[in-house]
Each structure stands twice: as C-alpha cells, then as structure tokens.
Amino acid sequence: MALSTLKDRVRAATTEPPAVDATVQSLAEDTAGPVPAQLHASAQAEGDDVADKALTWLEQYGEDFTKALPSHIDVKAFLSAVRAALPGLVRCTPASLRQALLTCARFGLLPDGRHAVIKREGKLAVFVPMAQGYVELMYRSGRVGSVHVGMIHENDEWNYEPTAPAPLDFTHKPRVDLSKKERGKPILAYAFCWMASGARSQVIILSREDAEEIRDEYSSAYQRAKASGANDSFWHTDFDAMWRKSPLRRLHKVVPMSAELVALLKADDAGDAGEVQIVHAPAEETYLLAEADEAHEQAEESQDPQDARVWTLPRKRSQPRRTTRKSRKGSRR
Incomplete structure (x- = not known):
C-alpha cells in the first residue's frame, strides 16, 4: 500500500530494512539499539569501503528520498553529498541515520556542510541546518x-x-x-x-x-x-x-x-x-x-x-486553530 506521508515513510524505513549484503545487513538488523561492534571494527579497518556499503544500503530507500526531496534537487545529487559524510556516521544507529537524512531531504537541503550537516552525537545521527x-x-x-x-x-x-x-x-x-x-x-x-x-x-x-x-x-x-x-x-x-x-x-x-x-x-x-x-x-x-x-x-x-532580544516562536497547539488567535510564549532562542 502506498505511504501517504513522509512520516509513514520514515516509520516504514526504520522498521522494514531491505535485503543487502552481509556487512550492510548487520547494520540494518538493529534499528533501535547500537550499531553492531563488528561494524565498528569494520569501519576502522575498511574506512571508505564501509561508507560505500552504507551508501548502497541507503540507496535501497531511494524512492523515499525521491518523494521527500523537492523537485529541484535530484536524489543522486543528494546521495552524493551524503557519501562524503558517511565515514563519520557509520557508528550511528540505522534508524537515526535514516531519520536525519530524510529530515534533511524533506527541507530540500544538501548535507554538504554549508546548507546542513548530519552530525553524530554518541550513537545518534542528528540533522543540523546551517546558516546557508x-x-x-x-x-x-x-x-x-x-x-x-x-x-x-x-x-x-x-x-x-x-x-x-x-x-x-x-x-x-x-x-x-x-x-x-x-x-x-x-x-x-x-x-x-x-x-x-x-x-x-x-x-x-x-x-x-x-x-x-x-x-x-x-x-x-x-x-x-x-x-x-x-x-x-x-x-x-x-x-x-x-x-x-x-x-x-x-x-x-x-x-x-x-x-x-x-x-x-x-x-x-x-x-x-x-x-x-x-x-x-x-x-x-x-x-x-x-x-x-x-x-x-x-x-x-x-x-x-x-x-531585539525578546522574541518568540509559536508552540504547536494540541488542536489546530480555527477562528481565534491567542498569544503564547515562544521558543528557546
């Protein structure tokens, strides 16, 4: 059945890993916990080779990235930018890596260090938009x-x-x-x-x-x-x-x-x-x-x-507003 929203696609991506080769399969099998220790050792020993395998694994979700990306960004260009960042991300949990990349794609930003960065924090991949x-x-x-x-x-x-x-x-x-x-x-x-x-x-x-x-x-x-x-x-x-x-x-x-x-x-x-x-x-x-x-x-x-220092970002209500507007306190920065 077709997935109607990107949220559905992210959920599917983090629970239905595709079949790939043995090294990458070990990466996909544990979406909730840490990346397997053998992948860590392999990453240190093989470096770019593991990144290539991880990219091959991510390419299985090419359709999801295509749906998430705006029309002016080609999925191949997006994955090419991802490739450069992968060596530093192979220790991240697969679920967090997919989610961070899909979030980046949703906003139509390349993870190239200028527009956005996918950063590793512990075992989690985090999407960070930059000034550009x-x-x-x-x-x-x-x-x-x-x-x-x-x-x-x-x-x-x-x-x-x-x-x-x-x-x-x-x-x-x-x-x-x-x-x-x-x-x-x-x-x-x-x-x-x-x-x-x-x-x-x-x-x-x-x-x-x-x-x-x-x-x-x-x-x-x-x-x-x-x-x-x-x-x-x-x-x-x-x-x-x-x-x-x-x-x-x-x-x-x-x-x-x-x-x-x-x-x-x-x-x-x-x-x-x-x-x-x-x-x-x-x-x-x-x-x-x-x-x-x-x-x-x-x-x-x-x-x-x-x-200038006093500013607010609206917080999402539990139910959408219809006819009235109420002022609310803002966000953190």
Whole structure:
C-alpha cells in the first residue's frame, strides 16, 4: 500500500530494512539499539569501503528520498553529498541515520556542510541546518527579496544608529583590501532582509557575548558535550558559524516566515535538545503557515530595536486553530 506521508515513510524505513549484503545487513538488523561492534571494527579497518556499503544500503530507500526531496534537487545529487559524510556516521544507529537524512531531504537541503550537516552525537545521527540552509528557505518563501548575513571585524568600517530610518540606520563596509589578520577578529554578527515588497527588516545584531549567552542558556548539545568532556558540539568546534547562524534564527521575529521555515526552526531546536526531529507531513503545512503569520503579526506590533532580544516562536497547539488567535510564549532562542 502506498505511504501517504513522509512520516509513514520514515516509520516504514526504520522498521522494514531491505535485503543487502552481509556487512550492510548487520547494520540494518538493529534499528533501535547500537550499531553492531563488528561494524565498528569494520569501519576502522575498511574506512571508505564501509561508507560505500552504507551508501548502497541507503540507496535501497531511494524512492523515499525521491518523494521527500523537492523537485529541484535530484536524489543522486543528494546521495552524493551524503557519501562524503558517511565515514563519520557509520557508528550511528540505522534508524537515526535514516531519520536525519530524510529530515534533511524533506527541507530540500544538501548535507554538504554549508546548507546542513548530519552530525553524530554518541550513537545518534542528528540533522543540523546551517546558516546557508536558513537563507535558502527564506528565499523559497517568495516573500524575501534578499538576505544579508555577515560578520563585522575589528577594522571594518561600520555604523549602527537604530533611531535613523532604514537603510541609513546600518552600514557595513568590509575591509576586503586587508588580510584576514589585518581585519582583526570578528566583533559582531548581523542579519537582515530586504522584502519582495521593497521594505527592509530590522537589523539583528549580536555581539560575541550575546552569542555566548545563547549558547550557555539554550544549547543542550553544548551542555552535554561540555559535561561529558568531549567538547565536540558545533559551539565548541565552530563557534563563529553558530554565532553567524544565531541572528538569522532571530529574524523570524521581524520577517514573515513560511511554514517550512517554522518547521526548520523546530527541527533545529529538537535536534539540539536531543529529541526526535519531527518531519511534518504536507497536511500540516496550512496550520504551520498560520502559526508563522501570527508570529509576524506580533512582530509588526513592536519594531523597537531594544526589543531585539525578546522574541518568540509559536508552540504547536494540541488542536489546530480555527477562528481565534491567542498569544503564547515562544521558543528557546
């Protein structure tokens, strides 16, 4: 019987492994527990060979990936990007690896390190959207004309005057004529959008201290890595990339979001918290879009730059809203 939603396909993928060769079959047989020890030893001994076998195994789910991916991304291009990441993921449980990859496919993002990353946490594979992934989904909404995100370095020319009218309130001239060392260290990360209507959004600016506060207060992945002594979360290994992504995430307060982008924020938060990253079926898109519209309406009521740190992400109700709207407290970041 045909599977009507991606949730059904994910469930089927994690409970009905196809028949493959002996090494890969051992990977598929235990979808709930750890990857077998013999696979770990094989991965260390064979390296890329095991990754090739794992890719062959994943190709058995090609139809699921084809259904999940948007039409502009070919499944072969997607699996090609997956191939490069597989050597570091063979220790993950098969169920979590399939789910992370299907979630990545659902959002139409390549796991290439720029748009998204599939990261191993213990024995679980986790989908992590990167800054370029957020930018890609903003463009797809059709409401955003251009997205600008950047880092201001110590010797760059810049000005921020929040009381001035846009676009005079913020300017940044990177000193591209200087070497990286001469430009100095990054001091601020920022993001803003020009809308399709010609209006410009509020500029979201975060200092390093702001980013550290976000990391310390909201990132469960950072806290887990710190407590274990592994220090391998993205906040540990690529702080600047996470710093740069943070103002993009906060743009949802001042920019109309698509249902898909709201879902991406929730999946990102769930992955950081170590929770299941829910893949929304198409039937839920209308409800998510209504949630996104409500968030934007609330944002338009206050454009005071002093409120930039106070922002909310709607939480899903137990039942879809029909005729009334109620304000709710928001998400973590």
